[in-house]
Amino acid sequence: MAQNINYKTVSNYIMEKNLKLEDFMEGKTDALSIKQKYLENIPKEEKKTKITFITPNVIGSKTQARRVQPPLGIACLAGVLDEYGFKNMQIIDSSAEGYNNIKDLDDGFIEFGLDDEDVISKLAKFKPDIVGISALFSSQFGCAERLGKEIKNKLPNTILVYGGIHASKEYREILKKNDFIDYILSGEADYTFTLFCNLYEKKENLNKCPAACYYDKKNDRVVKNHEPPGLDMNELPLPAWHLMDMEMYWDIGMPHNPFMKSKEFLTIMTERGCPEKCYFCSSANFFGNSGRFRPLDPEKAYDMVKYAVEKYGVKEIQIEDDTFTLNSKRVVEFCKKIKKFDLRITLPNSIRADAPKNLERRLEMFKYMAEAGFEKLGISAEHGDQEFLDKVIGKRLDLNEIVNSIDLAHQAGIMVHTNFMMGFPFEKKENREKTINFARSLKSDSFSVSLVAPLPGTKLYEIVKKNNLFMPNFNVSRIVYDVVNIIPDDISPKDLLSLVKKLNSELNAMALKNNPELIKHYELIKNKNIKDRKYQFKENKKLIVSNQSHGSVVPN
Ligand code: B12
Ligand code: SF4
Numbered sequence: 001m002a003q004n005i006n007y008k009t010v011s012n013y014i015m016e017k018n019l020k021l022e023d024f025m026e027g028k029t030d031a032l033s034i035k036q037k038y039l040e041n042i043p044k045e046e047k048k049t050k051i052t053f054i055t056p057n058v059i060g061s062k063t064q065a066r067r068v069q070p071p072l073g074i075a076c077l078a079g080v081l082d083e084y085g086f087k088n089m090q091i092i093d094s095s096a097e098g099y100n101n102i103k104d105l106d107d108g109f110i111e112f113g114l115d116d117e118d119v120i121s122k123l124a125k126f127k128p129d130i131v132g133i134s135a136l137f138s139s140q141f142g143c144a145e146r147l148g149k150e151i152k153n154k155l156p157n158t159i160l161v162y163g164g165i166h167a168s169k170e171y172r173e174i175l176k177k178n179d180f181i182d183y184i185l186s187g188e189a190d191y192t193f194t195l196f197c198n199l200y201e202k203k204e205n206l207n208k209c210p211a212a213c214y215y216d217k218k219n220d221r222v223v224k225n226h227e228p229p230g231l232d233m234n235e236l237p238l239p240a241w242h243l244m245d246m247e248m249y250w251d252i253g254m255p256h257n258p259f260m261k262s263k264e265f266l267t268i269m270t271e272r273g274c275p276e277k278c279y280f281c282s283s284a285n286f287f288g289n290s291g292r293f294r295p296l297d298p299e300k301a302y303d304m305v306k307y308a309v310e311k312y313g314v315k316e317i318q319i320e321d322d323t324f325t326l327n328s329k330r331v332v333e334f335c336k337k338i339k340k341f342d343l344r345i346t347l348p349n350s351i352r353a354d355a356p357k358n359l360e361r362r363l364e365m366f367k368y369m370a371e372a373g374f375e376k377l378g379i380s381a382e383h384g385d386q387e388f389l390d391k392v393i394g395k396r397l398d399l400n401e402i403v404n405s406i407d408l409a410h411q412a413g414i415m416v417h418t419n420f421m422m423g424f425p426f427e428k429k430e431n432r433e434k435t436i437n438f439a440r441s442l443k444s445d446s447f448s449v450s451l452v453a454p455l456p457g458t459k460l461y462e463i464v465k466k467n468n469l470f471m472p473n474f475n476v477s478r479i480v481y482d483v484v485n486i487i488p489d490d491i492s493p494k495d496l497l498s499l500v501k502k503l504n505s506e507l508n509a510m511a512l513k514n515n516p517e518l519i520k521h522y523e524l525i526k527n528k529n530i531k532d533r534k535y536q537f538k539e540n541k542k543l544i545v546s547n548q549s550h551g552s553v554v555p556n
Contacts, residue, residue: 034228035235038191038210042084042198049201050088052128053078056135057113057143058095059105061480066112068096069255069267070246072320073164074134075239080194083237090126091243094119094147095140099252109478111143116150123155130159130197138166138456142477145178152180159200163189165286169457170476171213172222182206184213187227188272188287190236230273230287233296238307241266246312255318257348257376259521262315266308270334271295274322276352278382278395279459280421280452283322293326298333309341316344317373321351328356328365335372343373350378350419354401359408366412376415376445376521379405383421384438385431392424394459399438406443415521418444421481422500423452425460425469426489432499439507445518447507449500450481 053074060066071093078089098114105111123131131151135144144167148160161183167174168186175181183206185192192211199206207214211227249255250263273294274284287294296304308314324347325331356362369377381402383389389397406416420435439447454461456476464470469487479485484493491499512518 033235034231035191038195038228039080039084042194044083044085046085046087047197047201048088049086049130049197050090050126050128051081051086051130051132051197052090052092052123052126053132053134054119054147055091055093055095056133056140056147057098057111058137059109059111059139059142059478061109061478061482063482064480065254065258066099066102067254067256067258068093068099068249068252069265069318070241070244070249071134071136072239072267072269073136074132075241075244076190076236077132077163077193078240078243079237080190081197082240084194084198086194086197089240089243090122090128092119092122093244093248094143096248096252107473107478108483113143116147119147120150120154123151123158128158130161130200132161132163132193135162135164135166138476138479140477141166141170141174145174148178149180159183159206161185161193161196163193165282166456166476168286169282171224175213175215175222179215182214183209185209186211186213186224188231190231192228230292230294233270233272233294234300238304239268241308241312256320257318257346260316261344264312264314265316265318266312266314267318267320268301268304268308269320270301270304271321271323271326275326276323276394276396278393279463280393280424280455282455282457285457287322293323295327295330298330298337301330301334302337305338305341305343309343314343316346319345319347320349321347322349323352323355325351325355325365328361331365332368335368335374339372341373345369345372345374347374347377348417350380350417352397353379353381353405354397359404362405363408363411366409366414370413374414376417377409378417378419379444380419381438382419383424383431384435388424388427388431388434392426402442410443415445415518417446417448418442420447420449421452422449422503423484423486423488423496425463425467425486428490432491436503439503440510443514444507445511445515445521447504447511449503449507451484451497451500453479453481453485455479 055071055074074091078091081089094113098118099112101112101114103111133144133148135141144162148162151158152160159182160180162174162181163185167184171184171186175184185196189211192209196206196209196212199209206212210225213222213224216223250265253260253263255265255267271294272287273292274287275293276284278284305317308317356365379402381399382393382395384399386399389395389399402418406418409416418439420439422432422435439449452460454464454470464486471485471487471493474485484497487493488496
């Protein structure tokens with residue numbers, strides 16, 4: 001069936017099939033075999049083409065934690081390449097390899113990672129044919145551009161390909177501005193990058209590759225080829241973690257949730273795509289390009305965890321899913337299977353607070369999660385004003401469900417971290433007060449209140465642009481959640497920043513006061529404590545530890 005589908009009309013197909021939210025939640029995604037469609041003609045024999053992947057340096061604000069972890073996007077791409085015989089691969093994680101090489105950028109931001117010349121000398125030794133640069137955040141893209149230019153300068157025969165959310169959303173502007181970039185592969189590139197490398201291997205025209213974006217000099221225009229719809233994760237091979245230096249990440253010990261009990265951690269993702277449409281989020285419209293929630297079957301998710309435990313001796317798993325609990329049956333099955341590994345598991349990227357809708361089933365799911373080793377989960381409320389949440393943000397979440405989920409998770413023995421955002425365009429004092437009061441009413445075990453960031457490719461970004469609401473110093477390569485990015489409506493940027501900082505302190509102090517036992521959760525590996533964490537900048541360490549922190553530096 002799948003092979004007969006015209007992929008250009010896949011959205012019509014989904015409409016025709018009348019796939020509904022309830023279907024997604026039950027996992028009835030009617031997955032299409034994109035893999036068969038795109039890769040069936042590639043032989044699996046060993047290829048000659050040499051490929052380097054690069055995670056560029058990261059720019060962050062001085063008050064943010066400097067976090068790095070094995071890059072999952074690259075691991076997925078390299079896994080497929082490996083399956084199809086591309087064995088000559090190198091991964092340079094500049095941000096991790098140069099973790100302690102920190103530069104003060106004089107505008108309140110820092111950059112960390114290898115010096116560009118060190119990356120170039122690694123490349124010069126390996127001599128790749130293709131270099132794939134993965135910029136996960138917009139705040140990495142300035143570094144990605146600078147490095148790419150240098151690579152093309154020093155190694156002009158290398159084919160330079162960019163990918164990731166930022167490049168996919170901004171491909172037109174990026175290609176117009178940077179003639180040294182050969183291609184951007186837009187969207188999920190698990191299969192398209194293998195296709196691309198295979199076209200190179202066969203010396204065929206790279207312009208033919210699906211999802212390829214390039215600058216057509218002759219006609220002075222940017223071309224974007226048709227992008228395949230979201231793939232079925234069950235058809236992906238295991239991520240190519242074998243190409244990564246796990247010990248390096250473990251020694252740094254600063255992944256998404258840096259509060260670990262063991263150093264042997266790994267981050268995984270067990271689904272892609274989210275059926276929601278929060279107007280600030282760039283993940284849903286990236287991974288949801290066909291509107292589908294695409295979970296890994298519990299067996300496959302179990303295989304991934306088993307591999308991580310058996311091959312690397314992993315003791316902690318952090319699940320990076322956008323919507324892990326959308327299908328509770330899947331979660332329960334998964335939990336039953338992985339229980340035997342006695343892992344510690346956290347969900348730093350949050351779950352939806354209202355799934356499953358039935359409260360008994362939700363409690364049952366949390367209980368299975370607790371038994372399987374889930375110690376803490378995140379919930380994203382975003383706002384405490386229901387009307388603002390419904391009419392402006394478009395989150396489709398009843399705030400009572402936050403209260404319910406905190407209560408049910410506690411009943412099951414799981415701690416909860418709750419996320420809020422502040423600083424939306426046109427947000428007024430009365431809206432903020434509702435967030436403050438709602439947050440204060442919650443029994444959450446920790447909180448973060450982030451400043452809203454207009455991420456490229458989102459509806460929020462368009463609104464901010466249309467209304468000229470970017471802060472005067474706004475810079476896409478500096479987008480983070482702990483600076484004021486959007487001109488506030490009825491409060492000065494300075495006061496907004498100070499309000500958010502105070503709120504983070506107050507809420508986390510409140511949580512600790514309500515439950516002094518929580519401090520044990522923040523005891524870290526090797527008997528170190530919270531004061532031993534690595535933050536962006538030494539001078540700020542005291543500030544952060546003394547509870548002035550906010551956004552991503554709050555324990556979660
Ligand atoms: C884990 C994570 C982190 C981790 C980083 C992990 C790491 N280094 O791997 C940490 C905690 C550090 C982090 C921090 C931040 N994050 Co974050 N994070 C994520 C999260 C939850 C998962 C990322 C992931 O592993 N995805 C899974 C893989 C499979 O997807 P992928 O990397 O995109 O790869 C696919 C494609 O992009 C493409 N691709 C990727 N690389 C390449 C390379 C080539 C050559 C090609 C062709 C294609 C390609 O193919 C891949 C497979 O399909 C995403 C949300 C999400 N669902 O993705 C947000 C997300 C990436 N984060 C986001 C943001 C904004 C941030 C922060 C700026 C927030 C903040 N606190 O200020 C900070 C950045 C901090 C800084 N500047 O210092 C945004 C980025 C949007 C943007 N335009 O910037 C996202 C999308 C969340 C969102 N809802 O919008 N984050
Ligand atoms: S913020 Fe979360 S729920 Fe909202 S669209 Fe993004 S991934 Fe989905």
